[in-house]
Amino acid sequence: xxxxxxxxxxxxxxxxxxxxxxxxxxxxxxxxxxxxxxxxxxxxxxxxxxxxxxxxxxxxxxxxxxxxxxxxxxxxxxxxxxxxxxxxxxxxxxxxxxxxxxxxxxxxxxxxxxxxxxxxxxxxxxxxxxxxxxxxxxxxxxxxxxxxxxxxxxxxx
Numbered sequence: 001x002x003x004x005x006x007x008x009x010x011x012x013x014x015x016x017x018x019x020x021x022x023x024x025x026x027x028x029x030x031x032x033x034x035x036x037x038x039x040x041x042x043x044x045x046x047x048x049x050x051x052x053x054x055x056x057x058x059x060x061x062x063x064x065x066x067x068x069x070x071x072x073x074x075x076x077x078x079x080x081x082x083x084x085x086x087x088x089x090x091x092x093x094x095x096x097x098x099x100x101x102x103x104x105x106x107x108x109x110x111x112x113x114x115x116x117x118x119x120x121x122x123x124x125x126x127x128x129x130x131x132x133x134x135x136x137x138x139x140x141x142x143x144x145x146x147x148x149x150x151x152x153x154x155x156x157x
Contacts, residue, residue, distance in 0.1 A: 002030050006050035011110045023111045027128065030103065035130045039099040055101035058132075064088045069104035069125060080106070082125035085139040098132035121146075 004010075005026065014023060030051070037044070039055040046053040054067045067084045084102045109122025124142035131138065 002026075002033075003048035003050045006105060006107045006111065008050065008107045008110070011107060014111050023108070026111075027105075027108065027126075031128055031130060034101050034103055034128075037099075037101060039101070050105070050107050052104045053101065054103075055099055057097050058086065058091055058094060058100050059097040060092055060094055062088070062091050064091070065100065067102045069102075069127070080125055080145055081141075081143040082127045083139075083141040084127060084129055085141065086135065087137070087139075090135055090137050093134040094132055095134070098134075100132070100135075101130040103128045103130075 019025075034053060034055075037053075037055055039057055041057065044053070044055045052069055054069075056065060058065055065086045069082045069084075070079050082104050086100065105126040105128070108126040109124070112122055112126070123144050123146055127140055127142075129138060129140070
């Protein structure tokens with residue numbers, strides 16, 4: 001369902017929705033659903049055109065984990081990369097095996113731009129990460145869609 005709602009051909013429809021918070025509600029709903037996924041022993045990877053979910057079990061003994069997403073933005077032929085990294089040092093904070101889930105949204109940035117009244121631009125994949133509460137230091141690395149200088153990055157939670 002999320003893949004359908006996030007379809008790049010539907011982006012213009014978001015401008016007609018009265019509730020300017022609707023794209024944020026969508027993100028929260030997807031995160032809530034993803035947090036209920038039950039990850040077993042192996043990495044899960046659920047990939048669709050407009051949403052890609054990866055999850056795994058991590059423990060203190062795990063080496064650093066790295067999820068790399070390479071996805072097309074707005075039906076363009078070029079791909080943009082987003083990466084989520086969790087270091088082995090940070091993993092020492094987990095006392096029992098726990099699941100980590102990361103979701104990449106190639107079109108959510110355009111939907112946020114269309115639905116919010118603020119003058120903002122999303123210049124990469126939108127990545128969402130669901131972590132055990134003990135973990136706080138993660139790295140998110142983004143490849144820019146527009147390589148123009150002078151654009152500042154901002155993380156939100």
